[in-house]
Amino acid sequence: MRKKSIHLDINCEMIEVEVKPNWTLLRVLRDELGLTGTKEGCGEGHCGACTVIMDGKAINSCLVLVEDAIGHKIMTIEGLVKKDGTLHPLQENFIKTGAVQCGFCTPGMIMSAKALLDQNPEPTELEIRTAIAGNYCRCTGYTKIVEAIKKTASQLKLKKRGNKQ
Amino acid sequence: MRSTDSRTVLFKENQSVDQECYIVGEPYQRLDATEKVTGIAKFGDDIKIPQMLYGRILRSCHAHAKILNIDTSEAEKLSGVKMVITNKDFPDIIYGMYQDDQRIFARDKVNYYGEAIAAVAAEDPDIAQLAIDLINVKYEKLPVVLNPEEAIRKGAYQIHKKYKGNIAAKRKIRKGDVNKAFQKADYIFENTYTTSMVDHVPIETHVAVAESDPSGFVTIWSPTQAPFNNRFLLSRILQIPMNKIRIIQTSIGGAFGGKQELMAEPAAVILAKKTKRPVKVICDRVEEFTASTVRHPFKMIYKTGVSKEGKILTRKIKLIQDCGAYNDLGEGVLRYATIMAAGPYCIDHVWIDGYLVYTNKNIGGVMRGVGVPQVCFAGECQLDLIARKLKIDPLDLRLKNALKNRDISPNGQKMIGIGYVETLEMIKDKIKNIKIKRKNPKDKNLVRGFGISSMMYSCSGAGRHDYNSAIVKFNEDGTAIVLTGTPDVGQGSRTILAQIAAEELGLNYEDVWTSMADTAYSPVDMYGANASRISYMAGNAVRNAARDVKEQIFEYLIQSDRVKQEEIVFKKGWVYLKGKKQIEIKELVKKIFRPDGKPLIGRGSHNTLSEHMNPIDGLNNTVDIFLFATGAAEVEVDLNTGTVKVIKIWAAHDVGKAINPLNIEGQIEGGIGQALGFALCEKVIHDSQGIVMNPSFLDYKIFTSLDMPEIIPLIVEVPEPKGPYGVRGVGESTTIPGAASIANAIFDATDIVVDTLPMTPEYIYHKLKIHEK
Numbered sequence: 026m027r028k029k030s031i032h033l034d035i036n037c038e039m040i041e042v043e044v045k046p047n048w049t050l051l052r053v054l055r056d057e058l059g060l061t062g063t064k065e066g067c068g069e070g071h072c073g074a075c076t077v078i079m080d081g082k083a084i085n086s087c088l089v090l091v092e093d094a095i096g097h098k099i100m101t102i103e104g105l106v107k108k109d110g111t112l113h114p115l116q117e118n119f120i121k122t123g124a125v126q127c128g129f130c131t132p133g134m135i136m137s138a139k140a141l142l143d144q145n146p147e148p149t150e151l152e153i154r155t156a157i158a159g160n161y162c163r164c165t166g167y168t169k170i171v172e173a174i175k176k177t178a179s180q181l182k183l184k185k186r187g188n189k190q
Numbered sequence: 191m192r193s194t195d196s197r198t199v200l201f202k203e204n205q206s207v208d209q210e211c212y213i214v215g216e217p218y219q220r221l222d223a224t225e226k227v228t229g230i231a232k233f234g235d236d237i238k239i240p241q242m243l244y245g246r247i248l249r250s251c252h253a254h255a256k257i258l259n260i261d262t263s264e265a266e267k268l269s270g271v272k273m274v275i276t277n278k279d280f281p282d283i284i285y286g287m288y289q290d291d292q293r294i295f296a297r298d299k300v301n302y303y304g305e306a307i308a309a310v311a312a313e314d315p316d317i318a319q320l321a322i323d324l325i326n327v328k329y330e331k332l333p334v335v336l337n338p339e340e341a342i343r344k345g346a347y348q349i350h351k352k353y354k355g356n357i358a359a360k361r362k363i364r365k366g367d368v369n370k371a372f373q374k375a376d377y378i379f380e381n382t383y384t385t386s387m388v389d390h391v392p393i394e395t396h397v398a399v400a401e402s403d404p405s406g407f408v409t410i411w412s413p414t415q416a417p418f419n420n421r422f423l424l425s426r427i428l429q430i431p432m433n434k435i436r437i438i439q440t441s442i443g444g445a446f447g448g449k450q451e452l453m454a455e456p457a458a459v460i461l462a463k464k465t466k467r468p469v470k471v472i473c474d475r476v477e478e479f480t481a482s483t484v485r486h487p488f489k490m491i492y493k494t495g496v497s498k499e500g501k502i503l504t505r506k507i508k509l510i511q512d513c514g515a516y517n518d519l520g521e522g523v524l525r526y527a528t529i530m531a532a533g534p535y536c537i538d539h540v541w542i543d544g545y546l547v548y549t550n551k552n553i554g555g556v557m558r559g560v561g562v563p564q565v566c567f568a569g570e571c572q573l574d575l576i577a578r579k580l581k582i583d584p585l586d587l588r589l590k591n592a593l594k595n596r597d598i599s600p601n602g603q604k605m606i607g608i609g610y611v612e613t614l615e616m617i618k619d620k621i622k623n624i625k626i627k628r629k630n631p632k633d634k635n636l637v638r639g640f641g642i643s644s645m646m647y648s649c650s651g652a653g654r655h656d657y658n659s660a661i662v663k664f665n666e667d668g669t670a671i672v673l674t675g676t677p678d679v680g681q682g683s684r685t686i687l688a689q690i691a692a693e694e695l696g697l698n699y700e701d702v703w704t705s706m707a708d709t710a711y712s713p714v715d716m717y718g719a720n721a722s723r724i725s726y727m728a729g730n731a732v733r734n735a736a737r738d739v740k741e742q743i744f745e746y747l748i749q750s751d752r753v754k755q756e757e758i759v760f761k762k763g764w765v766y767l768k769g770k771k772q773i774e775i776k777e778l779v780k781k782i783f784r785p786d787g788k789p790l791i792g793r794g795s796h797n798t799l800s801e802h803m804n805p806i807d808g809l810n811n812t813v814d815i816f817l818f819a820t821g822a823a824e825v826e827v828d829l830n831t832g833t834v835k836v837i838k839i840w841a842a843h844d845v846g847k848a849i850n851p852l853n854i855e856g857q858i859e860g861g862i863g864q865a866l867g868f869a870l871c872e873k874v875i876h877d878s879q880g881i882v883m884n885p886s887f888l889d890y891k892i893f894t895s896l897d898m899p900e901i902i903p904l905i906v907e908v909p910e911p912k913g914p915y916g917v918r919g920v921g922e923s924t925t926i927p928g929a930a931s932i933a934n935a936i937f938d939a940t941d942i943v944v945d946t947l948p949m950t951p952e953y954i955y956h957k958l959k960i961h962e963k
Binding site for chain 1: 217219220222223224225226227228229230231232233235236238316390391392393394395441442443444445446474475679680681682852853855856858859860861862863864886887888892893894895896898901
């Protein structure tokens with residue numbers, strides 16, 4: 026199978042990369058672009074460790090053929106940190122609430138949470154748990170992860186109110 | 191350098207300045223959390239080295255078969271394949287942790303579906319996978335032995351010729367006179383319980399990268415939870431001296447005991463040596479379910495004699511532990527199960543026989559709780575049957591029989607400084623006002639119930655020699671580094687070791703950094719992140735190392751300032767001499783380095799005080815520190831479908847001292863997540879030929895965020911005399927009481943007697959139907 030050159034929009038940057046058509050977006054992110062923050066846990070779309078955001082939606086990058094990602098906006102965990110190094114509130118709160126143990130599910134979990142909060146800034150606990158139901162965590166029991174997302178939602182809500190005033 | 195005796199208090203603290211802890215006991219943020227939330231932390235598969243090849247392992251497609259021939263020629267011809275290896279490429283060594291029964295790659299026969307036979311290194315992972323499929327193995331199938339009770343019967347096929355009757359190991363406890371005690375009992379209960387095979391399911395699968403240089407020096411990157419134990423085994427198996435093997439621990443994406451053993455490492459090393467290029471060997475999710483180690487299934491027969499007042503007079507127990515194809519660490523698990531089987535109770539007459547039995551299934555290894563989630567399920571479910579019969583409240587029954595200080599445990603040890611009763615009292619206090627609405631007013635098919643369960647476990651390796659060592663060194667600017675050989679598997683050990691060092695040195699938490707494990711530079715940690723041993727053993731080693739380096743600074747001060755040792759205190763970044771703030775610790779350290787040129791390196795260690803289990807009666811000081819907990823659960827059972835929903839779980843754990851309460855809560859919540867899976871849905875299923883039928887998340891389910899109940903973690907602190915700051919372990923205890931609490935809650939709700947795990951809807955539905963009749 027021959028490689029071909031394509032362009033992908035990753036973390037607000039257009040990147041040229043050589044790919045084979047049977048490669049997944051996950052493989053290209055990790056092996057070709059060195060963006061190893063996104064993880065592979067099963068390769069079958071169950072565990073959610075490979076979650077990235079495509080056009081605002083959380084998706085399993087292990088199930089997306091890389092050519093199907095052309096023309097879409099992809100955001101990975103690496104795209105969350107601001108250029109000046111400040112962490113996204115989700116990242117801050119994951120640290121503060123103790124939602125990070127082994128850390129392997131964490132990038133995917135945070136991306137699912139970001140996609141949720143971008144679409145639904147005031148989610149109920151059930152909506153939070155539903156949004157991350159496709160992200161397996163074997164370490165935390167999910168309690169502090171849910172807490173971190175709740176905390177972020179209420180902080181962003183306060184900030185919004187503050188901005189309005 | 192002064193040597194440190196780890197068993198005695200090193201020196202008395204100055205009493206004139208308040209010695210209360212200000213770092214230990216506080217919920218500090220984890221020192222490795224930022225790299226994990228940003229995706230920067232490097233796990234096994236994130237390691238990429240120039241010229242690296244990709245390796246995959248060929249595994250057996252039969253559960254029991256002779257290997258007649260392995261033809262690798264087609265695989266070798268495939269373009270992009272650089273090397274194919276089989277057992278011929280390894281020294282012909284049989285190894286094991288307790289007995290030698292296993293090879294890296296099978297030679298004459300395979301003993302389970304998923305056993306490793308060969309490996310390939312190729313330019314690309316896809317080519318490696320294709321090459322694996324081109325290796326042609328000729329098998330001669332052998333009779334498959336799947337049931338341990340059949341395996342020990344006369345005439346059963348011998349899986350390992352050396353181990354007669356398919357018995358890999360036995361353990362026993364003989365205490366008192368059980369026959370006499372049964373005669374005195376007012377009631378005798380006999381029940382049989384069964385648990386199933388469960389996988390660790392770390393979200394990160396096994397992987398290893400190896401690089402070899404022409405001198406024979408091998409570097410291995412691996413998400414291993416036991417780097418030194420792995421080095422020990424690799425040195426033995428590959429016949430390479432330890433100074434030529436370097437294992438660098440990467441970040442670990444979940445371990446729970448499953449990353450204790452070698453899996454990808456040996457193949458990676460040999461492929462790297464032969465190709466003269468770095469090689470990454472990847473194991474995928476299918477291999478996790480078929481070829482990684484598992485939790486042993488158990489069959490447990492309990493006979494318990496009680497007085498009508500509820501005193502447990504005697505327990506006679508038979509444990510049949512399904513070893514799988516190789517002993518591995520199964521014998522250790524048998525030891526734990528045997529010691530803890532009778533439960534956390536003061537019982538004078540105990541008779542336990544434990545058997546580890548070979549079968550042609552996945553290798554049982556160490557999984558969080560090692561045998562005790564199984565025996566706790568059995569013992570605690572039977573206790574609730576007893577409580578119901580005697581019309582005694584289940585919690586009161588446990589209080590009546592609970593081990594207290596100075597009592598003798600079922601395995602003959604005197605209890606010192608334990609907090610079991612405190613966990614029972616904590617649960618009693620939390621649930622006293624709870625009114626469970628038995629029937630749902632909106633749906634009569636939904637019934638609720640409440641159940642409790644207690645457990646007893648061990649902190650640090652029980653029945654084996656165990657040690658940990660640490661180095662605490664100052665940097666020239668007065669900050670410090672903790673060098674430890676103990677991996678942080680996500681439980682937060684790097685953080686709490688930094689807290690302990692900072693507390694001891696009088697520095698701020700931010701001034702201390704803890705290393706990851708690297709066998710070239712870290713001091714030895716014998717067994718790794720297991721046995722709930724790190725807070726205790728590594729904690730003591732680090733505390734001792736911090737004291738050692740502090741003493742070096744004391745010597746300096748005694749000379750320079752003409753003070754006595756008792757007049758010096760380090761606290762909150764400052765040196766106090768005779769009660770007065772004198773100089774910042776950092777400034778003092780800078781002076782000691784320059785101009786005085788004295789490097790400040792402290793050394794510390796800790797040994798376990800555990801004795802081997804006596805083969806005659808099993809009654810000795812096998813457990814160094816006992817751990818206790820009590821759990822409770824509220825469940826709702828759907829009488830129509832058999833589905834069990836867990837509404838709420840309480841868990842009271844005596845941790846001695848919570849070095850970091852946020853970590854402890856995290857362990858409790860996560861441990862319960864695993865306990866719920868063990869209790870309700872997880873099972874590795876084999877067909878009649880021993881083939882794993884559900885090696886994927888499609889058919890092996892773990893709890894998701896939507897399945898979890900409300901969890902109430904309760905931290906009990908009864909100081910452990912031997913632990914630093916009074917700490918005990920907790921990492922594994924958190925998975926232990928859950929299953930029995932849930933089973934007892936189901937019994938309370940429906941009157942059905944649960945005796946099998948997992949309690950799937952089909953199982954509960956079936957039991958409900960039988961009960962109806």
